[in-house]
Amino acid sequence: DAGITQSPRHKVTETGTPVTLRCHQTENHRYMYWYRQDPGHGLRLIHYSYGVKDTDKGEVSDGYSVSRSKTEDFLLTLESATSSQTSVYFCAIRGGAYEQYFGPGTRLTVT
Amino acid sequence: GDSVTQMEGPVTLSEEAFLTINCTYTATGYPSLFWYVQYPGEGLQLLLKATKADDKGSNKGFEATYRKETTSFHLEKGSVQVSDSAVYFCALSADSNYQLIWGAGTKLIIKP
Numbered sequence: 001d002a003g004i005t006q007s008p009r010h011k012v013t014e015t016g017t018p019v020t021l022r023c024h025q026t027e028n029h030r031y032m033y034w035y036r037q038d039p040g041h042g043l044r045l046i047h048y049s050y051g052v053k054d055t056d057k058g059e060v061s062d063g064y065s066v067s068r069s070k071t072e073d074f075l076l077t078l079e080s081a082t083s084s085q086t087s088v089y090f091c092a093i094r095g096g097a098y099e100q101y102f103g104p105g106t107r108l109t110v111t
Numbered sequence: 112g113d114s115v116t117q118m119e120g121p122v123t124l125s126e127e128a129f130l131t132i133n134c135t136y137t138a139t140g141y142p143s144l145f146w147y148v149q150y151p152g153e154g155l156q157l158l159l160k161a162t163k164a165d166d167k168g169s170n171k172g173f174e175a176t177y178r179k180e181t182t183s184f185h186l187e188k189g190s191v192q193v194s195d196s197a198v199y200f201c202a203l204s205a206d207s208n209y210q211l212i213w214g215a216g217t218k219l220i221i222k223p
Contacts, residue, residue, distance in 0.1 A: 031209055042215045043155075043200070050209065058210075090154055097162050098143045098204035100211055102154040 003027045004103040006091050012109045019078040021106050023091030025071075031094035032074040034058075034066060036087040037105075043090070049074055081110045113138045117201045117214035125222055130188040132217050134175075134201035137182065142203040144168075144177050144184040145211070149198045158186075158199070196221045 003026035013019050023032060034046040035058075045058030047066040055066050063085060065077045078085055088107050092100040118133040136144070146158040146168070159168030164179035173188045184201060201214040 033210075043213045045210060048210065092155075094209060097160060098209070098211070099145055099157050099160055101157065104154045 004091060004093060004101060006089075006103040006106050008106060009104065010107045012111060013081050014111055015082060016080050019081050019108065019110075021076045021089055021091075021108070023074045023076070023103060025074075025093050027093070028071055029093040029095075030071075032068065033092040033094070033100065034064075034074065034076045035090045035092065036060065036085075037090060038087050046076065046089075078108075081108075083110050086110045113142070113203060113205050113212045115201050115203055115212050115214040117199075117217050120198075120216075120218035121220050122217060123220045123222065124191055126193055127190045128221075130186070130191045130195070130219070132186040132199055132201075132219070134184045134186065134214060135182055136184065136201075136203050136212075138203055138205075138212075142205065144175070145202045145204075146173070146175055146184070146186050147200040147202060149200065149216075151197070155200065191219075191221050193221045193223050195219060 005024045007022045033048040035043045037043050044060045046064050049055045049068045067075045086109050088105050090105050091103040115136050143162045145160045147155045148158045149155045159170045161168040161177035167176045175184050175186045198216045198218050200216045202211045205212050
């Protein structure tokens, strides 16, 4: 157990509304990641962070922003949610041998 | 660029059968290699890892050996159970930017 929690676990929202997902870790890991998982697309990296206030884009960053003001929290924001952002979102942290440990996921539905 | 290719699924086996899920990779440098498992409705769990050539990772009866000469990291288990039904992902570490490169996943179905 890598001490990663995500909130909320499920969310239904309407198109055009802002949404923020939270990832919280308790073990002071430097690297944190946000992925989305969709049928037929596997895991795709949205954004990642390599320290407080240090973030970078992944392969599917359009429509998403992130913030990391504390080591333990990594926030993912959808500024104006669209139906194409309906997905399961996973947060992860990096371990010592470059492996990643994942949170339980957030299932987001945009109607 | 770096990439991971794993066999397409679903793979359907009977209980107690021998399992192999193939994974091959292309990479510059010397990546670490990983297998993850995702049970229905759950997140991804690290199943095993290998950090250098000829290393064998093992966990829960699963094994995989890092073969640099064939650029492979095939997942094996001698006798599968219904509870092994899940999606299995192969991944490698990309030293630049500290990301993991993921395979597409292989769904495994074990029938009693």
